[in-house]
Amino acid sequence: MPPSLTLGPLPRLVIGERYVVPNGQGGQIEATLVDATVLESDATACGIYRCDDGRQITCSNALTAAEMRIYQVDPDNFFGVCKPIPRPVTDEVDAFKFAYETYRHSTKEKLLEFLSEIPGQDMKTLQSRSQRELARLYCHFIASSMMATKAKQQ
Numbered sequence: 001m002p003p004s005l006t007l008g009p010l011p012r013l014v015i016g017e018r019y020v021v022p023n024g025q026g027g028q029i030e031a032t033l034v035d036a037t038v039l040e041s042d043a044t045a046c047g048i049y050r051c052d053d054g055r056q057i058t059c060s061n062a063l064t065a066a067e068m069r070i071y072q073v074d075p076d077n078f079f080g081v082c083k084p085i086p087r088p089v090t091d092e093v094d095a096f097k098f099a100y101e102t103y104r105h106s107t108k109e110k111l112l113e114f115l116s117e118i119p120g121q122d123m124k125t126l127q128s129r130s131q132r133e134l135a136r137l138y139c140h141f142i143a144s145s146m147m148a149t150k151a152k153q154q
Helices: 065-073 092-103 108-116 123-127 131-153
Strands: 018-022 028-039 044-051 056-062
Touching (some): 018 044, 018 056, 092 131
Antiparallel strands (some): 028 044
């Protein structure tokens, strides 16, 4: 039986494996780890687990000093799968790259839908553009918006 997240030190968490986790109602349930991240400032692993009934549960547990050293050496593979850790967005180019990784595979129709929500867009002209052009245009808007929000917060 997989280890419980509520009991002592754990073996390394692996995405795709099953664990016993608190069910939020005082009991425990077996669920599959579907995603996880490390909060370095707290030395904590936070995981999202999918229950057999489709619900998702978020659980966290403390990491040992040894586990933190392993994470710092290879954060992209800490949870047993290659999961590149996003790097901080520091400028508009970083913001564009971040958005493009998300939207580059969106359909042309979905990108047109997203772009239609941005005021001042000539939808007739946009409909003649390729999916790649639309993805880049939409990501440019996202990047600009991210940088404007960041500037307001400073």
